[in-house]
Amino acid sequence: MNLSTSSSERALFARIVLVILLGMGAALGLVRLFHTGTGITADAFLGRVLQAKAALPRITAEPQELVMFFGSSRVEAGFSPRQFDREMAARGLPVKSFNFGFGGLNPLFQDTLSRRIREQFERDERRLKIALIEFNPFQATVTRRNRAREAEETMQAILGTPQEFFPVLIRDPERGVRLFNIRYLRGGISAEAFTSFVAAGLAPPRPRTGIPEDEAAKARRRELNRILDQRFQEDYPDYRAKQWHYGWQGGGTIAEERSAETLALFDEFYATLRTEHKLDDDRLHRINTADIIELNFDPELVEAFIRIVKNFQAISDRVEVLMLPKNSRWIQNTPEATERLAAAVARIEEETGLRLRNDRELPAITPEMFVDTTHLARYTGGVAYTRHLVEELAPPEMEAAID
Amino acid sequence: MIFNTPLFFAFFIVFLLFYGFVFLQRRPRVYLILVASLVFYGAWNYAFIPLLVGSAVVDYFLAQGIAAAPAGRRRKILLGISIAVNLGILAVFKYADFAIGSVADLLRLLGYEPSLSSLELILPVGISFYTFQSMSYTIDVYRGDMQPRRGLVEFTAALAFFPQLVAGPILRARQILPQFHRLPLPTWTNAKYGFLLITVGLMKKTVADLLAGPVATAFDSSGPVSLMESWTGVLAFAGQIYGDFSGYSDMAIGLALLLGFQIPLNFRLPYFALSPVDFWRRWHISLSSWLRDYLYIPLGGNRGGNRYRNIFITMLLGGLWHGAAWTFVAWGAFHGALIGATHKLSELRLFAPFVQSRSLWMRLFKWAFTFYLILIGWVLFRAASLEGAWQMLVTLHSIGAALPSPSQGAALVFGLVAAALLAMHLMDYGVLEYGERLAQKPWGFWPALVTVQALCLMIGEPSSEFIYFQF
Numbered sequence: 001m002n003l004s005t006s007s008s009e010r011a012l013f014a015r016i017v018l019v020i021l022l023g024m025g026a027a028l029g030l031v032r033l034f035h036t037g038t039g040i041t042a043d044a045f046l047g048r049v050l051q052a053k054a055a056l057p058r059i060t061a062e063p064q065e066l067v068m069f070f071g072s073s074r075v076e077a078g079f080s081p082r083q084f085d086r087e088m089a090a091r092g093l094p095v096k097s098f099n100f101g102f103g104g105l106n107p108l109f110q111d112t113l114s115r116r117i118r119e120q121f122e123r124d125e126r127r128l129k130i131a132l133i134e135f136n137p138f139q140a141t142v143t144r145r146n147r148a149r150e151a152e153e154t155m156q157a158i159l160g161t162p163q164e165f166f167p168v169l170i171r172d173p174e175r176g177v178r179l180f181n182i183r184y185l186r187g188g189i190s191a192e193a194f195t196s197f198v199a200a201g202l203a204p205p206r207p208r209t210g211i212p213e214d215e216a217a218k219a220r221r222r223e224l225n226r227i228l229d230q231r232f233q234e235d236y237p238d239y240r241a242k243q244w245h246y247g248w249q250g251g252g253t254i255a256e257e258r259s260a261e262t263l264a265l266f267d268e269f270y271a272t273l274r275t276e277h278k279l280d281d282d283r284l285h286r287i288n289t290a291d292i293i294e295l296n297f298d299p300e301l302v303e304a305f306i307r308i309v310k311n312f313q314a315i316s317d318r319v320e321v322l323m324l325p326k327n328s329r330w331i332q333n334t335p336e337a338t339e340r341l342a343a344a345v346a347r348i349e350e351e352t353g354l355r356l357r358n359d360r361e362l363p364a365i366t367p368e369m370f371v372d373t374t375h376l377a378r379y380t381g382g383v384a385y386t387r388h389l390v391e392e393l394a395p396p397e398m399e400a401a402i403d
Numbered sequence: 404m405i406f407n408t409p410l411f412f413a414f415f416i417v418f419l420l421f422y423g424f425v426f427l428q429r430r431p432r433v434y435l436i437l438v439a440s441l442v443f444y445g446a447w448n449y450a451f452i453p454l455l456v457g458s459a460v461v462d463y464f465l466a467q468g469i470a471a472a473p474a475g476r477r478r479k480i481l482l483g484i485s486i487a488v489n490l491g492i493l494a495v496f497k498y499a500d501f502a503i504g505s506v507a508d509l510l511r512l513l514g515y516e517p518s519l520s521s522l523e524l525i526l527p528v529g530i531s532f533y534t535f536q537s538m539s540y541t542i543d544v545y546r547g548d549m550q551p552r553r554g555l556v557e558f559t560a561a562l563a564f565f566p567q568l569v570a571g572p573i574l575r576a577r578q579i580l581p582q583f584h585r586l587p588l589p590t591w592t593n594a595k596y597g598f599l600l601i602t603v604g605l606m607k608k609t610v611a612d613l614l615a616g617p618v619a620t621a622f623d624s625s626g627p628v629s630l631m632e633s634w635t636g637v638l639a640f641a642g643q644i645y646g647d648f649s650g651y652s653d654m655a656i657g658l659a660l661l662l663g664f665q666i667p668l669n670f671r672l673p674y675f676a677l678s679p680v681d682f683w684r685r686w687h688i689s690l691s692s693w694l695r696d697y698l699y700i701p702l703g704g705n706r707g708g709n710r711y712r713n714i715f716i717t718m719l720l721g722g723l724w725h726g727a728a729w730t731f732v733a734w735g736a737f738h739g740a741l742i743g744a745t746h747k748l749s750e751l752r753l754f755a756p757f758v759q760s761r762s763l764w765m766r767l768f769k770w771a772f773t774f775y776l777i778l779i780g781w782v783l784f785r786a787a788s789l790e791g792a793w794q795m796l797v798t799l800h801s802i803g804a805a806l807p808s809p810s811q812g813a814a815l816v817f818g819l820v821a822a823a824l825l826a827m828h829l830m831d832y833g834v835l836e837y838g839e840r841l842a843q844k845p846w847g848f849w850p851a852l853v854t855v856q857a858l859c860l861m862i863g864e865p866s867s868e869f870i871y872f873q874f
């Protein structure tokens with residue numbers, strides 16, 4: 001039996017196809033509208049990273065020798081490119097350095113970002129004189145990865161390229177199409193990322209410290225925060241602190257630019273952040289979100305870190321892998337964690353042929369130089385650590401690299 | 404390939420373009436459905452396409468043989484081969500490791516140290532659905548309920564029909580084969596109803612995925628869980644399994660309607676049931692009616708004084724159909740016992756006023772008690788082991804025991820879970836009662852569909868498969 005091939009039949013199928021396409025288009029339009037309206041956009045997830053990525057062509061066009069410090073928010077807080085450049089210049093070694101430290105990433109996402117950096121440098125036929133790469137142990141744990149699983153595809157979709165998506169499409173069509181969809185139709189925001197963002201309030205509460213809050217310190221911290229915000233706006237009227245600012249090379253403000261009075265206020269502010277209550281609570285937060293004490297590594301994250309190093313080795317004259325100072329008063333690893341860390345470090349060294357610099361217990365950095373259990377304070381710890389890097393790297397190794 | 408993914412969306416659009424504009428004759432369209440169905444199935448694992456096609460080929464020729472054979476022994480042998488092949492496929496791929504593990508456990512209990520190694524075969528997706536569907540064809544032909552159809556491609560296409568291939572509804576050959584023979588065209592009214600069902604199914608699947616979190620808190624936690632979070636988890640699982648499975652069924656029925664095919668409803672507000680018997684008339688209707696027609700009745704049904712035994716065996720095997728684990732067997736046995744007890748009690752004069760009462764309070768009580776029993780059943784279904792199920796059942800009834808206090812926000816989550824479960828049922832009630840009328844009001848209908856779609860896209864792009872794929 002043959003079907004009639006009347007025009008009405010075709011019209012019906014055309015109508016069905018049209019309804020599906022228009023319906024889905026309209027639904028996607030509404031989604032995009034809602035994302036934009038609520039501010040849940042790719043920029044909200046990766047604003048600084050995207051700004052830094054967008055700055056790459058300008059970085060490779062810089063006439064000076066280039067240095068890049070790549071890592072986590074600990075690098076963002078603990079390395080000042082402009083201070084580094086000034087102190088290097090004072091030693092007769094002019095360089096232009098950049099802070100590529102970003103919070104909220106893990107080595108999987110950083111690997112994708114490092115590929116973009118490598119591509120840009122190769123395209124522009126530039127090389128880094130020195131690449132400093134942070135190995136942040138608690139960023140490579142199973143716990144840390146599990147905390148960000150729902151964001152994995154969003155991160156990959158935003159930072160990846162179609163050339164990277166096509167092999168995925170062949171290997172796993174479901175995932176490949178999803179990556180294209182997130183990137184090009186959903187504006188970078190997967191449904192999982194959106195849901196986890198809006199449902200964050202429903203997540204089971206994490207363990208909290210039993211140490212009572214010092215109410216006076218809390219009140220003073222709020223007051224100082226307000227004053228320092230005001231000072232910042234007066235000193236830097238055109239700058240929003242959350243941006244990756246080219247003028248500051250991705251780093252923050254430097255002590256030399258602030259008045260003595262402001263710096264004194266900062267000292268007081270840091271002290272209010274370092275109460276027993278705040279630090280113990282932060283320690284528990286890091287245990288909960290990153291397994292910072294036990295350090296059960298995710299092999300895929302360690303693998304991804306090795307790829308990051310190799311990406312930088314391809315475009316750098318010299319690569320240094322470092323572990324940044326830790327606040328040992330609050331973060332003490334178990335012997336098993338220390339063993340696991342040693343094994344991970346050995347693997348990185350074996351795969352990359354590099355010797356890792358372990359600055360975790362640096363005598364020059366004291367617990368008073370941290371703002372919490374992991375981040376250096378910009379005007380104390382950051383200054384000291386940047387200086388330490390200059391002293392460690394400039395003579396004689398840096399000179400050799402620059403010459 | 405999962406319905407609510409961009410990949411399936413692209414697949415279906417391409418399929419529709421070919422179906423509606425390129426292949427305009429019946430035979431090419433059947434070929435197209437077959438090829439598309441195999442691509443759809445192959446997107447999960449191409450290695451198992453031969454198993455699917457082989458199952459169809461065997462049953463197609465056996466049905467021809469049964470029809471051609473004279474009444475008697477030869478027909479029985481051919482039917483026996485069909486049943487043996489289908490159950491054999493299931494036994495090897497689904498139950499072999501379970502049987503090996505159970506034998507090993509038993510031998511260990513008896514003091515032996517067996518060296519039995521499991522086969523560790525991948526479970527082909529949808530195997531329980533298409534083997535039952537295929538088997539029903541040879542049984543129907545054997546019984547004389549239908550004549551065998553000519554056309555192997557048509558039969559294979561009907562068995563592999565992608566909207567219902569991997570998670571049902573389980574269609575009888577007599578429901579679907581005649582449709583493939585005349586290959587109906589969709590009507591705009593049916594298409595609109597199809598869009599409505601797809602959207603509702605998508606919404607339910609989205610809700611089901613969101614409910615996975617509280618379920619995991621209750622069932623997968625390494626430590627003890629509070630009473631409230633345990634109940635929240637069980638309630639959430641009731642919602643998750645319903646949203647996931649009925650959502651898939653709705654989408655399957657809706658997609659089929661867009662092509663002109665009619666697939667019967669698989670769920671009818673099951674959590675509004677007033678007794679366990681009523682529940683099974685509303686839950687996974689295609690399976691419960693299959694079990695009734697092809698297992699319960701052949702066992703003797705209500706006749707011969709073996710009614711309760713037959714009910715129990717049917718439900719026990721129905722439980723085992725869901726998965727190769729003792730938890731599923733226990734779930735089946737539990738429901739078998741419930742249905743048997745319901746029948747027994749309804750026959751007792753003492754309970755007659757209760758059974759026959761139509762008062763609101765009595766109906767409310769019957770509903771609450773039935774729902775409680777269903778929830779208890781879901782504990783058996785979801786737990787990783789019988790021991791885990793027992794622990795959960797103890798926790799659920801440990802009022803005043805030394806359990807951890809609920810997390811902050813647990814009451815809110817409980818409320819949201821209960822609301823989600825109710826919303827899914829109200830949505831279904833709306834579709835059943837007002838769906839067709841709503842579809843006649845384009846200015847309300849299309850914006851509503853687009854809004855729901857947008858909501859699903861916003862919060863529910865899946866990475867999780869449908870739960871029933873594993874069955």
